[in-house]
Every structure is written in structure tokens, then in C-alpha cells.
Amino acid sequence: MFEIAVPVDAKAGATELNLAEVHADRRNADLVLSGDDEVLHLEFQRRADPTMADRMLIYRSLLRVEPACSGKRIEQHVIVLGEGTSPSRIDEPPNLVFAFETHYARDLDPAKAIADPLTAPWAMLAGAREGKERETRLATILRAATSVESKSLARDLTMTTLAFAAIVMKREDVERALREAGMSTDSSNDLVWADELHAEGRAEGVRDSAAKLLVHRGIDEGKARLIAEVLIGQDADTATERAAFDELGGLTALVADK
Structure with missing residues (x-):
């Protein structure tokens, strides 16, 4: 499916990466597989992350000092499940060049994925022309998934x-497809849905914009982000405008006790 070579005789390795001697930092990786002479590190992103290259560089640095990874070749891959495009390299003069592979689930061939029940769920993330196509595909994937002998x-x-499905479809569309397939909708109750994710993404965009405006007006970055949070909590629709035009004394007073 994705062109990722898994190390021979790979075993799951530590995902809580630690600078063992210095104890300066800790980061949780999604999946680390360690073979005899190479290490495979995979990160799964629900949506693209503009800071992904920096995060992957941190992960690589931490992997390099892990005893189980010492001296082994490190392969890194990011798999973006939803929307957006992530940076796949850092090229910072004069001497820093770092790159890794990024794969987008939306580029998968749904027919090829559905052909094998074990990969069929990935077809849900592949691109579609319209919502109805996803509903039809969901029913097909569920039939493939439930065709295996093991319950x-x-x-x-x-x-x-x-x-x-929750990443790319609205809740009501998924539940309609489940009902049409004669399946219970109870299993969908604990999922985070696409419309919730879009709302979260919008809030993040407003927060970043408001904070940048405040920094431009002379407020330090840490306090700017705190003020942005308060403004969003009061009214997300006016947060950016207030960050740009409200009197600075009143804005800083919002976080005076923080």
C-alpha cells in the first residue's frame, strides 16, 4: 500500500523517547520498529502539521541516542490521514539538511485497498468526488471487514x-450508511468527527492569528497566546479584531493573574 520497507525481523521498540543520560527531553512517537541493523519510525497525523519537520528532527535525535537504536540506520515516515500538506524537509543554511518521507492516505487507490480485508479500512481515507461515494465505499469496506473468519x-x-470514516465524513452520513447496512450505530458514539475536527482547526487558526497580531503590537509571545485564548473563550468571531484594535492595557489585564 504505502511504499515503506519494514526491517527484517523487526520488533516493536520504545516509543517514549528519552535522552537517557541528560534527561533533557521526552517525546512520544507513534510507532518504532527496530530490526537487526535498521529502525523504522512511523508517525500518523490526523491532519497535516506545519511543524512536522521540526518534530521529526527531534524524534530522530532522540532515536539516535536510544541504546536499542544505536548504530542502526533510521528510516522515518509520516502518514497524513486527513487534509493538508506537511513539510518533509528542513534545509537551513549553512549546514542543516534533514528530510523524511510523507505519505497521504488520500492518494491511495481505494479499489486496491478494498481487495484485501486487512487493508480495506484504508480505502475510507482515499479521495472521493462526493459524499455519497464515501457512503457507498463505507458499506463496501464494512462488508470486506466482516468477511474475515476471526470475530x-x-x-x-x-x-x-x-x-x-470519522476523519473524512460527517457523523450523520456514517450513521446513515450503518443503518442502511443493518448495523448498530452505537460503536460510533466515542469517535471524534470531521465537523468537530474542522471546528478545532478553525479555532487553532484564530488563536495563531490573534497571537501574531499581539506580538506585532509588542506583547511577548507567551502572554500573547494566553490573551488569544481568553479572547477566543469570550467570542471566537471577534478575537482577531480585538487583538488588532483593542487597547493594550485592557488586553494585558485579561491575563493579569496568569
Whole structure:
């Protein structure tokens, strides 16, 4: 599916990466597989992250000092499940050049994924021309997922399919597809849905814009982000405008006790 070479005889490695001797930093990686002479590090992103290259550089630095990874070649891949485009390299003069592979689930061939029940859930993330196409595809994937003999595996594949569907579909569309397939909608209750994710993304954009305006007006970055949070909490629709035009004394007073 994705062109990622898994190390021979790979075993799951530590994902809580630590500068063992200095204890200066800790980061949680998504998946680390360690083979005899190479290490595979995978990061799964629900949506693209503009800071991904910096994060991957941190992960690589931490992997390099992990005893289980010492002296091994390190392969790094990011798999973006939803929208957006992430940076895949850092090229910072004069001497810093760093790169890794980024894969986008939306570029997958859905027919190829559905052909194997074990990869069928990934077809849910592949591109579609319209919402109805996704509903039809969801029903097809669920049939493939539930066709396996193992009940526990069928359940896992079904839940993975629904989790992926929640990234690209609205809740009501998924639940309609489930009802049409004669399946219960109870299993969808704990998922985070696409419309919730878009709202979260919008809030992040407003927060960043408001904070940048405040920094431009002379407020230090840490306090600017605190003020932006308060402004969003009061009214997200006016947060950016207030950051640009409200009197600075009144804005700083919002976080005087923080």
C-alpha cells in the first residue's frame, strides 16, 4: 500500500523517547520498529502539521541516542490521514539538511485497498468526488471487514474503518450508511468527527492569528497566546479584531493573574 520497507525481523521498540543520560527531553512517537541493523519510525497525523519537520528532527535525535537504536540506520515516515500538506524537509543554511518521507492516505487507490480485508479500512481515507461515494465505499469496506473468519479481527477492522470514516465524513452520513447496512450505530458514539475536527482547526487558526497580531503590537509571545485564548473563550468571531484594535492595557489585564 504505502511504499515503506519494514526491517527484517523487526520488533516493536520504545516509543517514549528519552535522552537517557541528560534527561533533557521526552517525546512520544507513534510507532518504532527496530530490526537487526535498521529502525523504522512511523508517525500518523490526523491532519497535516506545519511543524512536522521540526518534530521529526527531534524524534530522530532522540532515536539516535536510544541504546536499542544505536548504530542502526533510521528510516522515518509520516502518514497524513486527513487534509493538508506537511513539510518533509528542513534545509537551513549553512549546514542543516534533514528530510523524511510523507505519505497521504488520500492518494491511495481505494479499489486496491478494498481487495484485501486487512487493508480495506484504508480505502475510507482515499479521495472521493462526493459524499455519497464515501457512503457507498463505507458499506463496501464494512462488508470486506466482516468477511474475515476471526470475530475479534472483524471487530478491529470495523472499528478502524469507522475511525477512518470519522476523519473524512460527517457523523450523520456514517450513521446513515450503518443503518442502511443493518448495523448498530452505537460503536460510533466515542469517535471524534470531521465537523468537530474542522471546528478545532478553525479555532487553532484564530488563536495563531490573534497571537501574531499581539506580538506585532509588542506583547511577548507567551502572554500573547494566553490573551488569544481568553479572547477566543469570550467570542471566537471577534478575537482577531480585538487583538488588532483593542487597547493594550485592557488586553494585558485579561491575563493579569496568569
